[in-house]
Amino acid sequence: MTSPTGSTADEAKAFLEAHPEIEAFDIVLTDANGIGRGKIIRRHELMGIYEGGRHLPISILGLDITGEDVHETGLIWDSGDGDLRAWPIPGTLKPLHATNPPRGQLLMSMFHLDGAPMTSDPRLALVRQVEALAARGLHPAGAFELEFFLLANERDGEGRVQPASAVLDGRKSGKTEVYSVDHLHGMEPLFSDIYAAAKAQGIPAETVISEYAPGQYELTLHYRKDIMQAADDLLMLKRLVRMQARRHGVTACFMAKPIEKYAGSGMHLHVSLQDDAGKNVFTEAKEGAWSPALLHALGGLTETMAESMLIFAPHANSWRRFVSQSYAPIAPTWGVNNRSVALRVPAGDAKNRRIEHRPSGVDANPYLVAATVLAGIAKGLDEKLDPGPETTGNGYEQGASSSSMPADWRSAIEAAKGSSFLKQALGEDLHRTFTAIKEAELFRVARTVSELDYHLYLHEV
Template sequence: MPSPAPETFAQLERWLDDRGVTEVECLVPDLTGVARGKILPRERFTEERGMRLPEGVVAMSVTGETPLKGPYFDVISSTDVDMHLEPDPSTVRIVPWATDPTAQVIHDCYDRDRKLIPFAPRSMLRRVCKLFEDAGWNPIVAPEVEFYLVSRNNDADMPLKPPIGRSGRRESSRQSYSIDAVNEFDPLFEDVYAYCEQMKLNVDTLIHETGAGQMEINFFHSHPMELADEVFLFKRTVREAALRHDMFATFMAKPIAGEPGSAMHVHQSLVDRESGRNLFSNEDGSPSQAFYWYIGGLQKYIPSAMALFAPYVNSYRRLARFTAAPINIQWGTDNRTVGIRAPIAGPAARRVENRVIGADANPYVALAATLACGWLGIRNRIEPEDECTTDAYLRDYSLPRSLGEAVQLLRENDDLREVLGSEFVTVYTEVKDVEHDEFMKVISPWEREHLLLHV
């Protein structure tokens, strides 16, 4: 049996001693899911029991920009004050690809009054999980994360291509669930699984998805914070392993034109802490009222939460009709054309699958947001629309079609602001406005191709 994860700093110290660790990567996920922080010598990590960083470090755009004025500074000090980052001992893992014995530890962010920084993604997920805990419920999630393997690409103006596998050829056709197509990259995935085993990441099934070079990894179900940490670390792991095999791994929502996008489907359910019963099922095994209210909450609030599920301009290229990605918030049993799917399962395993979320979403933010939508559904007793039993692609769009539209919907939704925290929503939407404005300064190849000489 593996030794239990450390729970205290003293246990963490013994864990590091037992493995002869000489350096510690002190990590904190920012709004985009990028790993920020410092690498400390072991002695300094022990002395300081954390680190200090400017609070704005966790509140930047994907290009590292921040707003220059506006409501952002009603939350974040304009004097660039420090926050204190404290290690969460339960997150410690060895860095399997490091030359010297190196550990990585995810940190939580606190202000000078020892309060969690409310706009830090981990803090916000803690806030949402506490709502369920106070009700006596345990939220359970299981993400399925899609990603592409592509050939190294050092020129951002050039389209991405599938990598060359063991056969010496590139994939050029759809290879859904093909075992041989996965085996083309056996050396890479042997490293990925070895790294995951060393890091105690609870990955389950690896499959080849529809796109050329597109893969999916499934995680075992667990508590949202544990799974968010694991997805965060898994993304680092796959990117590192791919580089060592002369290719890139990308979690962009739509990296290759003409190929399907990449999603992070999240299965979710609620368990009563006292009885251990799945709250989505009645005692006779039938779907419970909570199950339907949860779906109703997803249907009502997903459109306003889209900036959290689809956080970049590229994200909305994935959400197109007949592309294996949803375009609306219909729900259905065992129906993969809808945004909210209820898989076939027994009463103990009854769950809801949010198929809207992109692989590019920050796992902490995405899990908090989907749980928040479901929580509001139960709290407000929101009845779902009639179940969709046909092809949902034949119905109208009901999701935002652009980042700008999605950000405005999030900014205006008072219920989500209440559950996620006003500080978080303010900082997030202000940063996304900056990111969108930055993108709009770029002239795309399509514009040069079709507008240059025609208008």
């Protein structure tokens, strides 16, 4: 049958001819938590996937963070855990760098057996939002920023994670080292492999910096005219960073807050809208007067942020990142060239005007983040929403007292469950799937007796 993604066998044939050395492929389907699940197939199996898809169990999209079934999603025994058909995403068939034996990678999306979209597939939620904007003559462009930690494989004497030593010479550092170029030199062999892997996969990885915590780094990605590509870039970049770090004997960590006394890791999304003629609709017509489209987009994002926070902060650990003056926003505020707000309009050339959406942690699913942001922008444009006054100065002080944001993970789950906006943004099926998974994970965390419980209470009560 014809691939519903638009993939063709010619793409696979050309790839195999260009890469006779590749013996196997990772086929990767992204679940609600942004985890890649799938199989490693042999070379001779690839053409069959392009010609007829690959059967995978529907339950893959109903798993929690540990890989356990969440029956409340309706994706497990309600349908007998039957197979659906995954199809290749065009343009994602790429070689993996420095694997032995040589392997490739292919991203997949899930469809019903008749080719209809499987509406609990996170990537297809983003496809739906992109298509809705395209019907209005608007085309979202964007790029994600990737913050992460490089950690030692061994814990310290108290069982806590610790920054990785330099892979070049084993030098240790417990200092913040923010923006230190010399500090980056110690990780040069690893970053060289990351850049080589990104080049092999066509991922436009650009600047690397030492971030605001020991062992923390940031990689930026080139701005894409197609936000679908931007989300695919981020997903593939996380996979290759983890893979290359492991090869160099360290752990790439994408937890939002792995070290309690330092800043957490964000996943900022830069986004703009182009019209059919390629003009940025966020660009102001005259200097000093913001584009109405930009203001309405900000209005939609501020109005929907509280009920959407479960998408941007999906895990228990995510909520440890939201601390005043930690570069993580704590209120639905906006401002210009201001890193203390949730929605930042970066300074720069007006023709490149965009919104930097800052609430998401690096542990969030980029497809769901982008889909929710686009839905918020569309709502703002449709209803001509006013974002309120610009925040200047310290946004932490100005926004905290009046913030409507959920206070914690449990509150975010309840807000998301009751959100008609989020049902529209994700689609009802994925909304049910995602909130059911998060509720199951909340119960898992709530019933777990942790080491902290013993520290606080074992000998005291």
